[in-house]
Amino acid sequence: MDQPELSDCAQQLTQILTRHGRDASRLLQILRDVQDACHVISAQAIDLIAVHLAVPRVNVEGVAGFYSFLSTRPVGEYQVLFSGNITDQMLGQDELMQYLCNKLWVEPGKVSEDGLVSIAGTSCTGMCDQGPAALVNGWVLTNLDRNRLDLIGELIRSRKPVAEWPPMLFETADNIRRADMLLGDALAPGAAIGAVLARGARETLAEMDKSNLRGRGGAGFKTASKWSFCHAAIVEEEGHVICDVGGPPERVIVCNADEGEPGTFKDRVLLNSYADLVFEGMTVGARVVGASKGFLYLRGEYRYLLNRLEGVLKRRREAGLLGNAILGQADFSFDIEIHLGAGAYICGEESALIESLEGKRGRPRNRPPFPVTHGYQGRPTVVDNVETFACAAKIAEKGGAWFAAMGTAQSTGTKLLSVSGDVASPGIYEYPFGVTVRQVLADCGAEDPYAVQISGPSGTCVSWKEFDRCIAFEDIPTAGAFMVFSRKRDVFDAVRNFTHFFAHESCGFCTPCRVGTALQQKIIDKIHGGHGTLSDLEELKRLGHLLKTMSHCGLGSSAANPVLDVLAKFPDAFEHKLAGLAFEPAFDLDGALETARKITGRDDEWAHL
Amino acid sequence: MNKTITIDGLSVPFQEGQTIMDAALAAGVYIPRLCHNPEFKPHGSCKLCTVKVNGRNVASCTMPAVEGQQVLNDTDELNADRLALTQMLFVEGNHLCPACEKSGNCQLQAVAYYLGMMSPHYNHFYPQREVDASHPDVILDRNRCIYCELCVRASRDADGKNVFGLSGRGIQSSLVVNSASGRLGDTSLAATDKAVQVCPTGAILQKGKGFTVPIGRRVFDHHTIKEIQTGGGHD
Numbered sequence: 001m002d003q004p005e006l007s008d009c010a011q012q013l014t015q016i017l018t019r020h021g022r023d024a025s026r027l028l029q030i031l032r033d034v035q036d037a038c039h040v041i042s043a044q045a046i047d048l049i050a051v052h053l054a055v056p057r058v059n060v061e062g063v064a065g066f067y068s069f070l071s072t073r074p075v076g077e078y079q080v081l082f083s084g085n086i087t088d089q090m091l092g093q094d095e096l097m098q099y100l101c102n103k104l105w106v107e108p109g110k111v112s113e114d115g116l117v118s119i120a121g122t123s124c125t126g127m128c129d130q131g132p133a134a135l136v137n138g139w140v141l142t143n144l145d146r147n148r149l150d151l152i153g154e155l156i157r158s159r160k161p162v163a164e165w166p167p168m169l170f171e172t173a174d175n176i177r178r179a180d181m182l183l184g185d186a187l188a189p190g191a192a193i194g195a196v197l198a199r200g201a202r203e204t205l206a207e208m209d210k211s212n213l214r215g216r217g218g219a220g221f222k223t224a225s226k227w228s229f230c231h232a233a234i235v236e237e238e239g240h241v242i243c244d245v246g247g248p249p250e251r252v253i254v255c256n257a258d259e260g261e262p263g264t265f266k267d268r269v270l271l272n273s274y275a276d277l278v279f280e281g282m283t284v285g286a287r288v289v290g291a292s293k294g295f296l297y298l299r300g301e302y303r304y305l306l307n308r309l310e311g312v313l314k315r316r317r318e319a320g321l322l323g324n325a326i327l328g329q330a331d332f333s334f335d336i337e338i339h340l341g342a343g344a345y346i347c348g349e350e351s352a353l354i355e356s357l358e359g360k361r362g363r364p365r366n367r368p369p370f371p372v373t374h375g376y377q378g379r380p381t382v383v384d385n386v387e388t389f390a391c392a393a394k395i396a397e398k399g400g401a402w403f404a405a406m407g408t409a410q411s412t413g414t415k416l417l418s419v420s421g422d423v424a425s426p427g428i429y430e431y432p433f434g435v436t437v438r439q440v441l442a443d444c445g446a447e448d449p450y451a452v453q454i455s456g457p458s459g460t461c462v463s464w465k466e467f468d469r470c471i472a473f474e475d476i477p478t479a480g481a482f483m484v485f486s487r488k489r490d491v492f493d494a495v496r497n498f499t500h501f502f503a504h505e506s507c508g509f510c511t512p513c514r515v516g517t518a519l520q521q522k523i524i525d526k527i528h529g530g531h532g533t534l535s536d537l538e539e540l541k542r543l544g545h546l547l548k549t550m551s552h553c554g555l556g557s558s559a560a561n562p563v564l565d566v567l568a569k570f571p572d573a574f575e576h577k578l579a580g581l582a583f584e585p586a587f588d589l590d591g592a593l594e595t596a597r598k599i600t601g602r603d604d605e606w607a608h609l
Numbered sequence: 610m611n612k613t614i615t616i617d618g619l620s621v622p623f624q625e626g627q628t629i630m631d632a633a634l635a636a637g638v639y640i641p642r643l644c645h646n647p648e649f650k651p652h653g654s655c656k657l658c659t660v661k662v663n664g665r666n667v668a669s670c671t672m673p674a675v676e677g678q679q680v681l682n683d684t685d686e687l688n689a690d691r692l693a694l695t696q697m698l699f700v701e702g703n704h705l706c707p708a709c710e711k712s713g714n715c716q717l718q719a720v721a722y723y724l725g726m727m728s729p730h731y732n733h734f735y736p737q738r739e740v741d742a743s744h745p746d747v748i749l750d751r752n753r754c755i756y757c758e759l760c761v762r763a764s765r766d767a768d769g770k771n772v773f774g775l776s777g778r779g780i781q782s783s784l785v786v787n788s789a790s791g792r793l794g795d796t797s798l799a800a801t802d803k804a805v806q807v808c809p810t811g812a813i814l815q816k817g818k819g820f821t822v823p824i825g826r827r828v829f830d831h832h833t834i835k836e837i838q839t840g841g842g843h844d
């Protein structure tokens with residue numbers, strides 16, 4: 001089979017457009033389907049889509065060009081994207097990718113001459129506990145090794161449709177290693193909603209407040225406050241108080257399942273095995289804020305979960321837990337629609353996510369106004385992480401005091417950690433907040449641990465000297481990633497990997513991040529290549545300052561964290577690589593860290609040599 | 610009662626709904642800017658207009674003025690950081706000022722003068738970017754584009770045409786035009802469009818107008834960008 005003919009594509013395109021009701025807010029979903037069908041989004045396709053949706057052509061081209069999983073130049077009929085997270089690299093990803101390339105006679109990043117196959121890298125696919133992983137035409141492949149790649153190579157060469165590949169290639173595991181209040185006992189579908197209806201929406205908000213639940217997506221904003229702002233947004237606008245949760249159904253509940261932070265995969269497990277809990281939490285949120293519309297924004301890498309999740313939604317509708325008059329309550333209607341992402345880490349940022357939901361480029365908005373007052377299509381919108389909604393369902397069922405009794409005073413409840421790297425048992429660990437890094441390391445069987453990257457590249461690199469610190473908002477906050485590096489690793493490799501990640505994922509909107517992440521990558525590569533000098537370290541610190549203080553959103557402002565952290569905690573990792581060091585005996589490494597100390601606002605023992 | 614903020618200690622009045630930049634402009638206070646043009650909706654991408662409000666950096670062109678804000682603007686630290694951003698804009702594109710028709714009228718160049726830029730500091734990226742001369746009256750030289758999206762906003766909001774847009778992502782961003790061929794000549798752009806007038810750099814130029822004003826007699830040959838941009842709107 002050759003690349004599908006254009007007329008073929010035009011035909012399929014009409015079907016795709018019809019399926020999506022020619023709705024411009026579904027542009028990203030439409031483009032995903034076109035990419036699937038035609039392996040390219042051609043200029044002609046862009047023209048047609050623009051006409052049919054009545055949107056400017058440049059907007060369609062802008063979206064097509066933004067997302068990694070869409071391409072305006074043909075990719076192979078089989079597109080294999082290797083997960084490029086540091087944990088995949090540690091498991092031999094680079095070598096395996098080259099192996100498959102050799103096997104199929106194709107260069108990385110290029111399309112084979114017959115158009116059959118293209119092989120490239122992609123950002124973390126969220127399979128760090130079962131890597132090396134890859135995607136073939138968007139479907140996740142796990143536990144790759146040479147044997148599996150031999151088989152995959154054969155399947156591709158014989159043009160076997162991906163749907164007919166052996167299921168074992170696509171097997172994924174939850175790997176739940178420690179369960180607590182969230183993963184431990186199942187919630188009977190409807191139990192939390194029933195409790196809310198019995199207790200009342202206001203009273204449920206009071207329970208949420210009492211629970212002191214803080215967002216699990218990273219920023220740790222208090223969930224009850226967010227919900228009450230969203231509810232109040234309309235009250236204020238209309239100048240009168242809406243009784244309880246009645247009122248016009250203009251508010252929106254969004255579940256953030258973008259899970260793009262490298263090393264994080266706990267939302268995948270929640271959605272795979274605890275979807276009812278998550279949807280229940282969204283429904284609780286809907287009742288509390290008075291929303292009738294809900295979205296689950298599912299990262300493209302997790303498309304394999306889509307059918308299953310649609311099935312859960314269908315079952316919940318049939319059980320009266322979604323749709324009109326939920327559990328017979330006449331004034332309570334709420335439904336959930338799933339949107340798929342298409343390979344853009346920035347779409348995890350809540351305002352970029354909303355843009356993406358509206359079918360646009362994932363560019364963070366200017367704030368204020370915030371999503372709680374002006375979110376999806378201008379409506380008051382709550383965006384919360386998957387785990388946050390799961391917690392909310394539990395709180396609705398069991399009460400705020402029950403929840404607040406777990407964890408620490410400032411960090412109540414439990415936290416799911418996605419543990420990967422140099423450990424015997426990678427997977428999901430649920431702990432009450434306050435657990436020490438050392439405890440987690442012991443439980444997962446870490447081998448001679450040297451450093452842990454907590455909360456992913458945008459989080460914190462914790463050195464072996466700090467293992468008695470705690471997982472908690474007041475000490476080490478985390479969105480869930482816990483990547484362990486043993487003493488035999490070179491932490492510089494992790495820094496380099498993360499630096500490439502940020503440069504690749506910068507949306508490009510603002511100058512400091514668009515150019516700064518690219519400059520940072522160039523300097524790190526220069527040092528990696530053995531050409532680094534002391535002035536490069538100074539330059540990295542200066543760039544770190546610019547990224548941190550001048551960027552438009554959290555991506556840019558955390559993009560220098562890995563560099564600054566490792567410069568401060570493991571200066572050797574850089575020093576060994578500097579070409580100029582031997583000729584600069586006067587170099588005062590500790591003195592050179594002064595800028596980094598200033599930037600990070602630290603002067604503790606660990607910030608000195 | 611007038612509401613006020615202070616900028617570098619100076620009390621500046623504002624009206625509800627104005628940004629810090631609006632208030633500064635009305636008071637004749639210069640805040641460096643590139644992507645902001647008072648005629649269009651604020652964008653907030655270049656970050657040159659960053660000021661410090663109560664210890665936090667914000668883009669003044671998008672941040673609403675709020676009673677009592679203490680704004681720091683003309684400080685050494687902010688100007689040094691603005692200079693670095695300007696240098697970033699220079700090295701990510703291909704800016705050969707002596708050979709550019711916009712030289713002397715270019716806001717990027719003028720802001721660089723104002724901030725005392727003596728060198729690009731960073732290594733040049735030397736990206737490969739396309740020049741489009743297909744339009745009879747307008748030339749588009751992407752080498753000089755700084756992604757301020759003023760042409761995008763002008764074409765959309767003033768001309769009602771949507772001739773320009775951004776595609777790509779990150780450092781691979783690119784300015785695209787509204788035609789399947791990707792050529793400016795195949796779009797509905799007219800030389801009289803607002804979009805042709807607003808480019809702060811030499812990325813969009815009118816053909817046939819080369820050197821009608823000789824170098825040495827151009828706007829920024831005689832005035833700083835501060836004088837021009839606080840002097841009553843002849844941007």
Ligand SMILES: Cc1cc2nc3c(=O)[nH]c(=O)nc-3n(C[C@H](O)[C@H](O)[C@H](O)COP(=O)(O)O)c2cc1C
Pocket residue numbers: 214215216217218219220221256257258259260261345346347348349350351383384385386388553554555
């Ligand atoms: C670059 C970037 C990426 C983000 N990615 C995610 C993500 O994948 N999932 C998530 O829940 N939050 C992510 N966030 C945080 C969201 O912006 C937002 O704070 C969060 O979804 C709020 O939910 P919570 O209060 O339940 O944590 C990201 C933020 C930034 C700046």
Ligand code: SF4
Pocket residue numbers: 346364505506507508509510511513514551552553554555556557
């Ligand atoms: S900081 Fe980076 S990701 Fe965020 S808006 Fe700026 S360019 Fe985009």
Ligand code: SF4
Pocket residue numbers: 753754755756757758759760761784807808809810812813
């Ligand atoms: S062409 Fe000019 S106006 Fe348009 S985005 Fe580029 S620099 Fe801005």
Ligand code: FES
Pocket residue numbers: 641642643644645652653654655656657658659668669670671
């Ligand atoms: S002028 Fe404000 S960000 Fe560009």
